[in-house]
Amino acid sequence: MRKTKSIIQGIAAPLPESDIDTDAILPAQFLLLLEKKGMGKYLFHERRKPGATPRFVLDAPEYHGAKIIVGGPKFGIGSSREHAVWALADFGIECVIAPSFGDIFYANCFKNGVLPIALDDSQHAELMIAANRATEFIVNIEWRELSYGQKKSVSFDLDGRRQRAFLEGLDEIEQVRAEDGHSIRAFEKTHRIAAPWLHLSKQQLCTFENVEANNGNDVTGKASA
């Protein structure tokens, strides 16, 4: 189980640029890290170097503790690195609002309790203005509504399963293993008859490390760097 979450409330920080790629969100040198935790300090590393001018929005005092980013179109394009989302989450960002997202980034957000909200241009423009004033937003995941100040709320789309994942803290892997384990095994049987060449055997793979033709025991010892 993950933590359940139904409300995200916090300052929204504006990042009014299009095509913010995942290389910018988390540069490659930090991909060597082996844990998810602790990536937040490297978020937007190149832009947050000491003395950077203008000061990066997340480092400006009025945006201290921001939980929401209002970004430009095509937010999170490029590399599939989930590290970009880990960095956002570890930094404390729980929600990213943009007109559009990179596909893989969008999917990665949901796996880490970060809510990506895609809005049309006019709604997005209004939120960008509000974010420019360091406004506090309230995102209600249950109602699929976002509100701030005296403004009436803006509703957003959220797939039912993904919404439930937030509200109930459901975990995809647990869910599929519990509910669909049977169907997967049944599928494998028929699939193997339909396309037997797709099923690699230990025999075929025995020239690779860790695979032994007969019983699959560990046969390492060749190289260890």
Add this chain to the structure above:
Amino acid sequence: MVFKMAGQTLYDKVWDAHVVRTYATGEALLYIDRHLVQEVSSPQAFTGLATRGLSLHRPEAHIAVADHAVPTDRDPLSLREGLAAKQIARLEDNARRHGLPYIPTNDDRHGIVHIIGPELGFTLPGATLVCGDSHTSTHGAFGALSFGIGTSECEMVFATQTLLQRKQKRLRVLINGELCEGVSTKDVILAVIRKIGVAGGQNHAIEFAGPGVRALSMEARMTLCNMAIEAGSRIGMIAPDETTFEYLQNRPLAPKGALWSQAVTAWRELQSDPDAEFDDEVTLSAGEITPHVSWGTTPAQCAPISETIPDPSAEQELDRRAQMVKSLKYMDLKPGTPLSEIEIDTVFVGSCTNGRIEDLRRTARVLKGKRVAPGVRALVVPGSAKVRADAENEGLDRIFKDAGFEWRRAGCSMCVAMNNDRLNPGERCASTSNRNFEGRQGPEGRTHLMSPEMAAAAAITGRLSDVRILMNGR
């Protein structure tokens, strides 16, 4: 088999054959035949698996290899200290613990995931294949349904051999005619991205089709599909044909004997039906495409080499104008400058886009008997140990070395700048890789994307140059 319904696209056919079940939300549980595992996107997935106390659903569906962080200037086994060594050791360790087929860094099958998958015959038509790397679209060149995934999805594949996926719309990119001399599929894909933009293919599975695609070798097709993701599509596919079968036959992991014939019969069905419907279509005439280079910080910011740097003030769309200003500032370029006057100091030939033997051959053809311009650092990094060995057998390494190139070992190298192969701040690189994002090849480094032959031309002249002019001596 499910492959035989009328009115379906190639994507529909492979998709349908892998749906375990569909949910009320419209999502499907998609069965994943094969998974390539690398060192960067997998450690946290293995940790997740361990936390759950789970083992792999099917260890034989995976192959693990380290490519991103490996050094290319020395024997990778000599690397013992530092984060990269740790990350590679972690992959080895995880593979051992889970009985996952593993290719060590000193193995003659080692290389970049997207190069070795096809080389081994691990990549097959009609298969679903994933990897924690966005350029997994490459394998679609074989008619596989392949796409890049995040680390959590890697964990899902380890644990269940499935993924929850929503079906994509279908976009056909039709390429008519044939490419002219000096023009390659790198130019075609840059032209496509320039035309439809970096999000033009978003939520779509691309199928590249038409006579211009049929005429291509497998390696050229892979370059095309590799960069589908730069147009926003996780998926780029090409229907398999004789060229595909010829490439695959006798590959180590390809089916053999009767199973091979049975497979080829099934693979012949993997064509979009004549009455199949696409949600969108883009047509290009190959004969009109000329060598392209990128000038900005997204792959869509590119142009034919004969053009000049565009003027942001002429751009009507505000977002795009702001982005152009930002890109040009980062790239330190002025509107109106002819692209062929831009001087470079570094040349990188390699990556999963252009690190195959044909790429090296085409580069070497331009370089033969010539020298790298004074002051230019040039490196060629074969995409796999096999590419490197084949190139050495053909004597290509000599041509590169005689021209003044560094001849490296296989790896991602300066495509991603995770090892020591990176640009210094302010350096400008003619690169055959796929991304020109800010800092992609090293903090504050500047990247110009282009084809291998164009990179060779840039190496010789020390500036971005039209390889056709160089070769014709005009």
